[in-house]
Amino acid sequence: MSQSQQDIEQRVRLAGSNMFELLLFRLGEAPGSEDRELFGINVFKVREILAMPAITAVAGAKPEILGVADIRGQIIPVIDLARITGCRPKNGPKILLVTEFARTTQGFAVEEVDDIVRLEWNQVLSAESHSGGRTVTSFARIDGNVDGSRLAQVLDVERIVRDTLPGQTTEISEEATGRIKLKPGARVLAADDSGVARALIEQSLTAMGVPFVMTKTGQEAWKVLEDLLARTRKDGTEVADHIALVLTDLEMPEMDGFTLTRRIKSDAGLRHIPVVIHSSLSGSANEQHVRKVGANAYVSKFEPTELANVMRGALRAA
Known part of the structure; x- marks a missing residue:
């Protein structure tokens, strides 16, 4: 090996x-x-x-x-x-x-x-x-x-x-990302512990015209999904009617993105939701790594155009 x-x-x-x-x-x-x-x-x-x-x-x-x-x-x-x-x-x-x-x-x-x-x-x-x-x-x-x-x-x-460092600012606009249309009532659930990363993600999702829920850890994101599971069991809907895609960082306090992904993919009520890992850990080795834990796609931080394209691909394949 x-x-x-x-x-x-x-x-x-x-x-x-x-x-x-x-x-x-x-x-x-x-x-x-x-x-x-x-x-x-x-x-x-x-x-x-x-x-x-x-x-x-x-x-x-x-x-x-x-x-x-x-x-x-x-x-x-x-x-x-x-x-x-x-x-x-x-x-x-x-x-x-x-x-x-x-x-x-x-x-x-x-x-x-x-x-x-x-x-x-x-x-x-x-x-x-x-x-x-x-x-x-x-x-x-x-x-x-x-x-x-x-x-x-x-x-x-x-x-x-x-x-x-100079040259680290990223232009975020609708022209760069294009629009992404979700079914009515659905949102993207995002998780990232970095304040600057959350701000960039929020700007990018807003440029895409995508409604979202932003969380700071995998644990917070999992709580959102758990609450939705409980609610949908009562009203007869599916969590996927409310959360179209999960966008998660890897390194987060309390629960990391790997564990969040594994929990989503091992739950019958959640596993059909596409998970995109959005990480600063770049490189082909990390792409192989995240796919082994069940994620639908991987994108390295931070290029809003690429992020939008990867999200589109994950949503189409779902």
């Missing part, structure tokens, strides 16, 4: 258990204290971890951009996570995390890498209900769901890249 295939099989096994692996790192002392807080990023977004290479400063770049680095013949921007989070590294960033997601490759400069931990998604809690920070999407309870567990802040890297 090739290494790529082994990676796919590993991800499927983790997804089947509502689990994932989190790379923990530190950025320096937190603002106003001497504490060196833990931060995290999903392992599957990290291509490689390197000692900090030579950085070439770029004239006119934002202060959050350290410059660019030549990594195996590819010139990539290097983002200063310590500056973005307000942390103070004592000896400067020593490690470069080379990441691939949302059709982009970039480096994140960090002070040090701490560990890789395997967690259940129910150990991850949404940050939106616990803090006002824009750059943190969730908190991971490293020691399990116990009082006093160490917490790692999971950064909203999609927002960081979009806010920091």
Whole structure:
């Protein structure tokens, strides 16, 4: 079995258990204290971890951009996570995390890498209900769901890249997406934990003329479906009369998109609803991965025209 295939099989096994692996790192002392807080990023977004290479400063770049680095013949921007989070590294960033997601490759400069931990998604809690920070999407309870567990802040890297790098804005219009017609009374159920991703999805669905219900986690989306199941059993309708398609992210607190997809496809009252996975985890390996868990289609973030075309295809095939 090739290494790529082994990676796919590993991800499927983790997804089947509502689990994932989190790379923990530190950025320096937190603002106003001497504490060196833990931060995290999903392992599957990290291509490689390197000692900090030579950085070439770029004239006119934002202060959050350290410059660019030549990594195996590819010139990539290097983002200063310590500056973005307000942390103070004592000896400067020593490690470069080379990441691939949302059709982009970039480096994140960090002070040090701490560990890789395997967690259940129910150990991850949404940050939106616990803090006002824009750059943190969730908190991971490293020691399990116990009082006093160490917490790692999971950064909203999609927002960081979009806010920091040039050329990351996306034009969203009806001309780009076209209109999608659903049967009367039906909506799209969408789930994504990133605030910036939800805003882009809402703009795209609005441009398509598609009514929708937006949720922040797989658990919230599943609750919507459970409530509809209970209601339709009473009034004799089908959930598919109300939800035409489910559009879900993969990485979400409480319940990930894999588990949500598996639950939908294993329920007789829901399995005919098409599920489109809309993820920043890009690449052919991830496409194979999501199909193995039963999704009808996969689209990498974020191209509204492609999103609309994939949704049309899934709806036609349903």
